[in-house]
Amino acid sequence: MKIHLPSTVIRRFAVVIAGSLLLGAALAGCSSGSAPGSAGTDVDAALKAGGTITYWSWTPQAKAQVAAFEKKYPKVTVKLVNAGTGNDEYTKLQNAVKAGSGGPDVAQVEYFAIPQFALAKSLLDLKPYGFDSLESDFTASTWSHVAMDGAIYGLPQDSGPMALFYNKKVFDQYGLDVPATWDAYIADAKKLHAADPTKYIAADTGDAGFTTSMIWQAGGTPFTTTGSKVSVNLQDAGSKKWADTWSQLVENKLLSTTPGWSDEWYKGLGNGSIATLITGAWMPGVLESSVKDASGDWRVAPMPTYDGTAATAENGGGGQVVLKQSKNPALAAGFLRWLNADKDSVKLFLASGGFPSTTADIDSDAFKAQTPAYFGGQKINEVLSAAAGDVVKGWTYLPYQVYGNSIYGDTVGQSYSSSSDLNPGLRSWQKQLVSYGNDQGFSVSG
């Protein structure tokens, strides 16, 4: 009979494969992908000439965007494929890179995964296609995710400057103050859970994306890469600062153990048993469409900080890239430019609840003046736009972050499940990241 592995195991296994394929591609100095040069770099001419390209994306907006694009450029056909969400797609992308064919021309990749593909030389540098002129259209923090080592590997689509989402009904009922600092946040957590043991300040069972964002906000830079030299230090000042703070919640069992994004989790957001969310600015769309029962209950506040001065980080969000193996790179670049830098396209994207990465939209008065009824008429975009400007600078992800996140559960996750100090978990994560990186041909210190 078939052995039923838990899906996390399977996913991890898939990521391991992707990782081992990555190694081949990285070390072989890329035998796959063809050089763009000869095909020409005139994006406008390519759009006029037309052709067919494939676009991998799991964003719900993609369908409407592709339809609008094809209407504007009738000679171009875009084949839209949903090749999976997140890691499922990256595994397939990595497989296609390794195989040298079978990949899309344009693909959606989250920010944390872009370095992995960029450093393996599987992405097209868009600088020769005139993309450097687009830099001023995007926020500094999202641009830094697509531009590295003097090349431009994609365009940002959305962003996730973090904020505190809180259930005002619960806060009012238990007399909690909206916390401005993490100390106040922990005090609220204690007060709430003591008053009603079924209620928790937040749900967190250990999530690599959340942890890295929190370290980012605390000013940590645990991952730095120069060429093939990587340094991992998950005990730097910022990492320790976050771990020492967050451990207080973990050790005192003040966090709900409901796994994020499960049906139980959505339930908790609706009935008040999960009172806050510390997450990216894209969350309002998810709340509005999938937690309808709590309409009017939620509000948005700036992310709590350590010392009261505004500081935040990015959580989630991503952009689109062009693969080197694209047979029509100029056309693919043309589609990408329209997709993320054209006003009509961005408008379609924002209509379904994404949070922009384009400065024109983030700073627009009309955007800031919106008063969604779901949030009791609060001008939430004022808070979120301000957060976009407060993102701490200097953060970078590992060139094998996808794999790194997949082993998070075995390391830091263990500290969560035993309700103990997070620092030993971070140290063991670091140890495994270092040895994996060295196996992959990077020279990793840590």
Added chain:
Amino acid sequence: MSAISSRSDGLRATRSPRNPRKSLALTLFMVIFLIYSLVPLFWLVVNATKSQRSLFTSFGLWFGSDFSLFSNIHDTLTYDNGIFLRWFANTLLYVVVGAGGATLLATLAGYGLAKFRFRGRGAVFAVVLGAIAVPGTALAVPTFLMFSQLGLTNTPLAIIIPSLASPFGLYLIWAYAEDAVPGELLEAARMDGAGELRTFFTISIRLLAPGIVTVALFTVVATWNNYFLPLIMLSDPSLYPLTVGLNQWNAQATGVSAQPIYNLVITGSLLTIIPIVVGFLILQRYWQSGLSAGSVKQ
């Protein structure tokens, strides 16, 4: 394999006519096992009747305030232009061609090895036994790299060809044919002038029927549930089988542009298991007689 032997042991122990004594401990164990097996199924049926809203607000192990089973089925079948039906058809294709082909090949090879003497038979025996010990998951990656060089990834053949090999089925038919097809019978057929093929199709295949059904059942279940291989081989959702497709729906609930459709994932899972449950119930009597083959000396 371990599942087989333990189950056949279980059957023998509980069905033995010489030992009708009732054991409280065993009965209790069986009741617990029954509950353990049925509760997830019960959960699935109950929750397939809920809308997403009531799924998030009602107690998991009992019905909610609404009864949305039929609207859920309707939505499952029509979501994203009816992609679920496409996945269903794909699964059927992979099962009919893959599991059917695997059964045919296993039958031919197992019968041949059992009833003909030729050089290298011992070597084949060793290779087949060795192949049984290698889990399919471990072979998925080498298979992927091989297929990508052949340009077969992201095609139905990438799923069908690996499913065609069933070393376990071959071994089962071999062991079954040793006992079920008497050599004397084949001798008699040869004396009467029947060719080997004719003997096989008119005589042997009938004697082998329970064994063939058993192998078919195993390969059908394995192909129906196949997840990892299609996950890495296919990138086009229109080629997905149900397993990978449902996982894609499930993953939709995560992240930046989350669109949870848990009610459709649950209803889709219920629809997915119905054919396999029906198939199992219809074929199980063959399966039982197949398992007990060789347990009594004739």
